[in-house]
Amino acid sequence: MRVVLILLRRDLARMLGGAGRGATLLPVLFFLAVAMLYPFAVGPAPEILRRTGGGVVWVAALLASILPLDRLLATDVERGTFDQLALRGIAEELVVAVRLLAHWLSFGPPLMLAALPAAALLGLDGATLRTLVLGLLAGTPGLAAVGLMIASLTVGLRGGGAALSGLLLIPLALPLLVFGAGALAAGGTGGIALTAAISLVLVAITPFVGGMAIRAGREG
Amino acid sequence: MEPARLSATDLACRRGERLLFRGLSFALDPGQALQLAGPNGVGKSSLIRILAGLLRPFAGTLDRAGATGLIDERPALDGDKPLGEALAFWAALDAPAAAAPNLGVDALLDIPVRYLSTGQRKRAALVRLARQGAPIWLLDEPLNGLDVDAARACETLVADHCARGGLAVVASHQPFALPGLRQLALADFAP
Numbered sequence: 346m347r348v349v350l351i352l353l354r355r356d357l358a359r360m361l362g363g364a365g366r367g368a369t370l371l372p373v374l375f376f377l378a379v380a381m382l383y384p385f386a387v388g389p390a391p392e393i394l395r396r397t398g399g400g401v402v403w404v405a406a407l408l409a410s411i412l413p414l415d416r417l418l419a420t421d422v423e424r425g426t427f428d429q430l431a432l433r434g435i436a437e438e439l440v441v442a443v444r445l446l447a448h449w450l451s452f453g454p455p456l457m458l459a460a461l462p463a464a465a466l467l468g469l470d471g472a473t474l475r476t477l478v479l480g481l482l483a484g485t486p487g488l489a490a491v492g493l494m495i496a497s498l499t500v501g502l503r504g505g506g507a508a509l510s511g512l513l514l515i516p517l518a519l520p521l522l523v524f525g526a527g528a529l530a531a532g533g534t535g536g537i538a539l540t541a542a543i544s545l546v547l548v549a550i551t552p553f554v555g556g557m558a559i560r561a562g563r564e565g
Numbered sequence: 566m567e568p569a570r571l572s573a574t575d576l577a578c579r580r581g582e583r584l585l586f587r588g589l590s591f592a593l594d595p596g597q598a599l600q601l602a603g604p605n606g607v608g609k610s611s612l613i614r615i616l617a618g619l620l621r622p623f624a625g626t627l628d629r630a631g632a633t634g635l636i637d638e639r640p641a642l643d644g645d646k647p648l649g650e651a652l653a654f655w656a657a658l659d660a661p662a663a664a665a666p667n668l669g670v671d672a673l674l675d676i677p678v679r680y681l682s683t684g685q686r687k688r689a690a691l692v693r694l695a696r697q698g699a700p701i702w703l704l705d706e707p708l709n710g711l712d713v714d715a716a717r718a719c720e721t722l723v724a725d726h727c728a729r730g731g732l733a734v735v736a737s738h739q740p741f742a743l744p745g746l747r748q749l750a751l752a753d754f755a756p
Binding site: 348351355359420423424425426428429430431432433434435563564 | 614617618619620621632633634635637639640641642643644654655657658659697699
């Protein structure tokens with residue numbers, strides 16, 4: 346437990362603090378920029394914005410989650426941090442699980458907050474906003490998990506790893522998008538429940554996938 | 566310090582398609598040190614990583630009892646943090662008991678790690694190793710980048726460690742001054 350707290354404190358300091366120099370803010374700004382540009386692109390017809398706005402917010406959230414991927418694990422593998430932790434008997438699975446929590450905290454809740462101004466820009470009503478924020482709450486842990494799994498698999502790739510991560514995330518995150526954004530059209534809680542279920546599975550397997558990928562990378 | 570043990574029997578290592586060494590055996594008891602010698606590419610670093618448990622040997626068995634500390638070319642210190650904070654992360658994990666020698670690192674604690682020279686980073690890594698309190702030390706080219714004084718201090722550090730009952734494996738192509746240091750020429754085990 347002490348180890349978890351020490352690791353979490355370092356991860357959060359790196360992701361939220363000065364380490365990334367605004368890297369944390371970047372997904373949120375990107376997310377807001379999409380919400381801001383969309384009305385300019387399709388025109389100011391309120392009922393079109395209301396009908397399609399929620400889906401646009403979801404696409405923006407998915408794309409925003411790609412931005413922090415390339416440095417999520419790569420620096421620690423290159424610097425030998427994982428090796429030093431392994432020598433201290435700290436499993437890669439634990440480090441990845443803590444990293445997943447920190448990664449979600451650094452972009453999930455900020456995106457949910459940013460959904461409020463985004464909803465205002467797109468003219469979404471209260472009920473839609475509620476479904477949207479609940480859907481993001483259910484879906485962003487899954488997005489974080491998919492992102493982290495991809496980051497662990499592409500960690501050894503020299504050059505092009507970042508672009509590949511982005512391309513890989515899109516098909517794997519598709520189920521989250523289908524059910525998360527689908528809940529907006531259906532207006533029910535069924536879609537949100539399915540999104541949460543997918544997230545749960547992804548979150549559960551991520552530490553094991555990440556741990557195996559990092560150990561396999563040592564043999565290369 | 567807990568009694569530690571490190572022994573290898575018939576170790577072989579393969580990297581890619583190439584067999585680096587085979588039939589390598591040794592045993593170290595508390596207080597003993599071993600130098601892995603040989604030219605570049607003979608497999609010193611690979612053997613260190615096998616001994617650390619980070620790489621699987623192609624054949625043979627490894628018997629290691631006791632906490633292990635490793636120094637290699639990667640310092641595992643966060644580049645954007647001041648050195649003091651980067652070391653504090655490891656100190657929090659290791660919970661060091663006694664004050665360790667500082668190798669002149671105390672003067673660098675406010676400087677971000679990415680501005681430090683290779684030798685300064687190596688010294689910081691040695692300080693972390695000393696504070697870790699592990700009985701087994703694995704040192705991969707510990708003298709690389711160190712100036713003459715720091716190299717002497719590093720040798721003293723390892724000598725003190727062995728005198729306290731610790732054991733050490735030093736992979737280096739340079740001479741490493743240590744009383745009772747055994748030599749293992751890796752080239753003798755090339756296939």
